[in-house]
Amino acid sequence: MPSMLFQLVAENIPNLSPLGIDWWIILGGWLPGCLAVIAAFIMWLKPTKEGEGDE
Amino acid sequence: MSDQINLFYAAIICLYMVVLGIIGWVGKNKVKSCADWYVGNFQIGGVVMGVAFFATYFSAVLIIGFAGNASQWGMSATVIGMWHAVAAFVAFAVLAPGLSRMFKTLNAYTFSEFLALRFRSQALGTLSSLITSIFIIPYTVAAFIAMAAALSLLVGLPFWAGVLISGTIIAIYVFSGGLFSVTIAEFLQGIVMTIAVVVVLGASYSMLGGVLSAHQALASISASTVTFPELGSDLWAVIIGLSAVMSFGGLAQPQMILRYATICNKINRKKALLIAVLGSFIFPLAAYSYGPLSRAIMLSNGYDVMTMNANFIIPTFIKTAFPTWLVALFLAGVLCAATSTIDSLVHMSSGTITRDIIRPLRPKMSDRSQLSLSKMLSLAVTVVCCLFAIFQPGLIVTLSAYTWQVLASSFFGPIVGALFIKRSNKLGAISGMVAGFAVSQLWYLFLAPPVTPIYAFFPGVASSIIVTFAASHLAKPLDGEFIAKLYP
Numbered sequence A: 001m002p003s004m005l006f007q008l009v010a011e012n013i014p015n016l017s018p019l020g021i022d023w024w025i026i027l028g029g030w031l032p033g034c035l036a037v038i039a040a041f042i043m044w045l046k047p048t049k050e051g052e053g054d055e
Numbered sequence B: 001m002s003d004q005i006n007l008f009y010a011a012i013i014c015l016y017m018v019v020l021g022i023i024g025w026v027g028k029n030k031v032k033s034c035a036d037w038y039v040g041n042f043q044i045g046g047v048v049m050g051v052a053f054f055a056t057y058f059s060a061v062l063i064i065g066f067a068g069n070a071s072q073w074g075m076s077a078t079v080i081g082m083w084h085a086v087a088a089f090v091a092f093a094v095l096a097p098g099l100s101r102m103f104k105t106l107n108a109y110t111f112s113e114f115l116a117l118r119f120r121s122q123a124l125g126t127l128s129s130l131i132t133s134i135f136i137i138p139y140t141v142a143a144f145i146a147m148a149a150a151l152s153l154l155v156g157l158p159f160w161a162g163v164l165i166s167g168t169i170i171a172i173y174v175f176s177g178g179l180f181s182v183t184i185a186e187f188l189q190g191i192v193m194t195i196a197v198v199v200v201l202g203a204s205y206s207m208l209g210g211v212l213s214a215h216q217a218l219a220s221i222s223a224s225t226v227t228f229p230e231l232g233s234d235l236w237a238v239i240i241g242l243s244a245v246m247s248f249g250g251l252a253q254p255q256m257i258l259r260y261a262t263i264c265n266k267i268n269r270k271k272a273l274l275i276a277v278l279g280s281f282i283f284p285l286a287a288y289s290y291g292p293l294s295r296a297i298m299l300s301n302g303y304d305v306m307t308m309n310a311n312f313i314i315p316t317f318i319k320t321a322f323p324t325w326l327v328a329l330f331l332a333g334v335l336c337a338a339t340s341t342i343d344s345l346v347h348m349s350s351g352t353i354t355r356d357i358i359r360p361l362r363p364k365m366s367d368r369s370q371l372s373l374s375k376m377l378s379l380a381v382t383v384v385c386c387l388f389a390i391f392q393p394g395l396i397v398t399l400s401a402y403t404w405q406v407l408a409s410s411f412f413g414p415i416v417g418a419l420f421i422k423r424s425n426k427l428g429a430i431s432g433m434v435a436g437f438a439v440s441q442l443w444y445l446f447l448a449p450p451v452t453p454i455y456a457f458f459p460g461v462a463s464s465i466i467v468t469f470a471a472s473h474l475a476k477p478l479d480g481e482f483i484a485k486l487y488p
Helices: A002-012 A023-045 B002-030 B034-042 B046-057 B060-073 B075-106 B111-118 B122-135 B137-155 B159-207 B211-221 B234-251 B254-260 B266-300 B310-321 B324-361 B367-391 B396-420 B426-446 B457-472 B480-486
Strands: none
Touching (some): A023 B075, B002 B324, B046 B159, B046 B266, B060 B075, B060 B159, B060 B234, B060 B310, B060 B396, B075 B111, B075 B266, B075 B396, B075 B480, B111 B396, B122 B324, B122 B396, B137 B159, B137 B310, B137 B324, B137 B367, B159 B266, B159 B310, B159 B367, B211 B266, B234 B254, B234 B396, B254 B396, B310 B324, B310 B396, B324 B367, B396 B457
């Protein structure tokens, strides 16, 4: 039943992602947000060199 | 039964005031000098500052005001929220290293003092302080309105009483402990408010039968609730405009700069970066998502959000849709979110008035007198904002967006100049600030949406940066030794 409903909605709304919202919302907002989180993790994991602690 | 529930909510508020009172007392014992009160003596740790960053960034303005508007805009509002994480990354990874080094080298305690010392112009410091202390008021008032709206609807208090309770809570600990108290409180507040919005989001999806079913329920009301608005439409202008204003505009807010520019240690900055970005991802995603979901849930309870005042949609949604324990958790989240932003605004504006407007007029003012004056001014700023909130209440989103656009347009040029343009000087910074301010004001008055789809932020920030760069080339650069010290 939910899949039928999704199909019905998808037929009427173009660009619908599997999450049930427009792909433009995901590409225009969620993707940059996720990339920022990934970049923050990478920077956090990057080791700090000896003597770089205090400025 | 209703009296018992109200008593329960009143107990939460009292408990919250007691906790903040203790934090204020602890902070008071730590504050021995102006450096302690203004910048925590540059000693605040990365984890605490990371949480304090997003606790300052997001307030009841977001979880009540913007989420209320998002219920009318639909899921496209989440785009606005997601760019906050990008802005937090830029703040800590790109701007913070240079800014924190310069703050410490110049021994600057406020943003305006930083500009005055970097560009060797007291006039610039005083001008930026005047712009900050005047134009931060609408945003502070918006935060008071959001908190009071939640208190009045959830607890059943009159609106004015909600404002006064908010003001009293703020006064307790900003007065006593300065940045130490503010950041310790913000650390706790950031955790509570994040739990509150995430639980509300989870409960909202659960009520609608899961993520996909919830989005389908929204689509069945209107396709526009799950689609990105049409290019050039009014809502498209709002989403694009607010995505820029509320994310990148935040980078140039003096209260935000005091968070990311006062960590003088690389290890602490890395910790703060991760926590600030995570918080800036989770918190707005939750608030901008439960906003639209509230439309479907409230419709089944007989409310049409499209006909309601946006300030009151979320408090009504929480009160009518959820059990008492969740209402109490949300109330705690609202208290934390509102106070964590208002405290930083009050702390920053009282600090800058003392340090950048009054002290230059009385150069012999002692450290102790400055500290006392800053504390008294923090009370005065709180009272003024409470009075505005009671007698001149406006729409939260309008007030907030206005403040952020004016401040970002005024300060972006001088910040970019200070950090990345070695040649930038007094003439460039003052010209850039005046140009950004003037262009944003004129655009706001005559060309802002719906006249054109472009927010004042874009021409304001562009003119501020371009004029700072161009005007800096019309005057002599600052002396080489001074510049070498700032750009090692």
